[in-house]
Amino acid sequence: MDAIELTRELVAIPSHDSEAAVGDSIADWLRDHTDAEVRRDDAGADENRGGNVFARKGSGDTTLALVGHHDVVPPDDSQVTDSGEYVIEERDGRIYGRGTADMKGALAAAMVAFAEAEPACELVFASFVGEEVGGVGARRAIENGFAPDYAVVTEGSTGYSAPQTTDVAVAHKGRRGSTITARGEAAHASEVEQGENAIYRATDAVGVVRDLDFPSTEVLGHSVAGSVAVTEIEGGSAMNVLPECCELTVDERTVPGERAPLERVEDIAGVEWTVDQDLPPMACGDPELADAVLDAADDAQENTPEHVVKPHATDAGWLSDAGTDCVICGIAEPGEAHTADESASLAVIERCERIYRRLADSF
Known part of the structure; x- marks a missing residue:
């Protein structure tokens, strides 16, 4: 054979x-x-x-x-x-x-x-x-x-x-892919006080992600280190409209027994976090x-x-x-x-x- x-x-x-x-x-x-x-x-x-x-x-x-x-x-x-x-x-x-x-x-x-x-x-x-x-x-x-x-x-x-x-x-x-959705209130860009800028809330969430420690562990004497990164951003509808929604894509490389605490972004008003894929x-x-x-x-x-x-x-x-x-x-x-x-x-x-x-x- x-x-x-x-x-x-x-x-x-x-x-x-x-x-x-x-x-x-x-x-x-x-x-x-x-x-x-x-x-x-x-x-x-x-x-x-x-x-x-x-x-x-x-x-x-x-x-x-x-x-x-x-x-x-x-x-x-x-x-x-x-x-x-x-x-x-x-x-x-x-x-x-x-x-x-x-x-x-x-x-x-x-x-x-x-x-x-x-x-x-x-x-x-x-x-x-x-x-x-x-x-x-x-x-x-x-x-x-x-x-x-x-x-x-x-x-x-x-x-x-x-x-x-x-x-x-x-x-x-492993890989955990997730979406952070920031919601605000639309308004004319000349009257910013009348709305709530979803992109600003999203950038606050980016700051939380950026400050997270990467997960790490050891397997049979070998170090395994993960990572977390915001990889995509989408938001806004027009140049003169305060955005009411902004979405971020997050790529996390996971390690055995550890996950980055991405749920912390939900402490920000108007922000929610959903897991789209979790490959162990x-x-x-x-x-x-x-x-x-x-x-x-x-x-x-x-x-x-x-x-x-x-x-x-x-x-x-x-x-x-x-x-x-x-x-x-x-x-x-x-x-x-x-x-x-x-x-x-x-x-x-x-x-x-x-x-x-x-x-x-x-x-």
Whole structure:
């Protein structure tokens, strides 16, 4: 079985509008190449996503899951042919195309590892839909009782400690996106005393946000620091009208167990705060899991991997929040995902297949 060839096959199937077709391909491959129990669920059914894919083999008191996702963000124009097919190219030891790094290369590595492993535990493969739009598949799976003891989420962890080194992330930040709405009373700009300027109230709220301390914590000896920033502002209706409404967008990068006290802005008259999105952070709570995956990564490469912290939210956050101990280990490198020249190293795809298989065989 060839993880690189499987990567080509998966990347060739468009999955930005609907991931149903690539989900079918994943399920068919698992049925053809394993004796595992393979099933689908109804995650994202109302959006024609096709459902999550699960496979299970082995037995034991401990469950280890290899977890990925098969949706991708919309491709750049250069990544699609006139007929709508994805462009796939190979050069200089890398495969280029939408989804190579995020994350069909790692998904292929996990599928091959799952097929070839002789697990020392109950081994589960799971590929979710809708990761790129807030964890649609992961949340549905958890609602339906998906609760492995341990999970390796195959998002990118390569190139964090050193170039071309596949590390193991023991934590990642989450993201809370929110809106601050300041309301006032409209009046003619020549008679400011007759109204209440919503923009002034909004700028008072900006001052509160600017003065907040960034959340921070420590996970397995590694510092994880968050951030808070006002990123958009919109208000006013005309140059000669006192504005009655002004909205601010706030981007907060959260850390395990901590949130910035953004609710303080509501102490200002006429100001309210609403949360629009809250993607949870991840923290590995089991150092033995973190060390076991690091040992497998060390055995599979010449470079020396390290435990690292990942800045981006992933489905590991949902699993961790539900009680599964997680780490992240995968092919994508910083700056590769979601780009017009997205690519993945062929050598690292093969390396990750070795990591996952060695871990499953010994865990």
